[in-house]
Structure formats: C-alpha cells, structure tokens
Amino acid sequence: MPGILSKIAMFSRTPQGRRLTAKAKRVASDPRKRAEAKRALGRLRGRGSGHR
Template structure:
C-alpha cells in the first residue's frame, strides 16, 4: 500500500491531476477567488 505522498504524486501526474492543478492555479490568480478562499479559511480558523 503506497504512502500518502506517493498517492498524491501519482494523482498529480495523471490527466485528472494535471487538470485540477491548472484549475487551482487559474483560481489562485483571480483576486476575487483568492479573497473568497481567504474568507473561508478565516471562518475555519474561527476568525471573521
């Protein structure tokens, strides 16, 4: 049974993983999406 890191590496090399990475990069470059993510993480951490 491969470790977690090995499974993540294998996923990132797959076509689905590459697609997910490109979508994440595109979302990270959008200031509105970045603000939404920051707000969401703040809620998870208990800050508003």
C-alpha cells in the same frame, strides 16, 4: 503501502490531476477568488466567525 504524499504525487501525474492543478492555478491567480478562499479558510480556522 504508499503514504498520502506519494498518493498525491501519483494523482498529480494523471490527466485528471493535471486538469485540477491547472484549474487551481487559474483560480489562485484571480484576486477575487483568492480573497474568497482566504475568508473561507479563516472561517474554518475559527477566525472571523465571532466566537471560538
């Protein structure tokens, strides 16, 4: 049974995986989207929410 990393690698070679990879690269290159993602990640980790 393949592990999670090998499943991700297999998916990234499919047409859908390539499209998602290209979209992620485009989003990551946009400074506003990058800041938005950083804030969201901080909230998920418990930072910036005011309580923990």
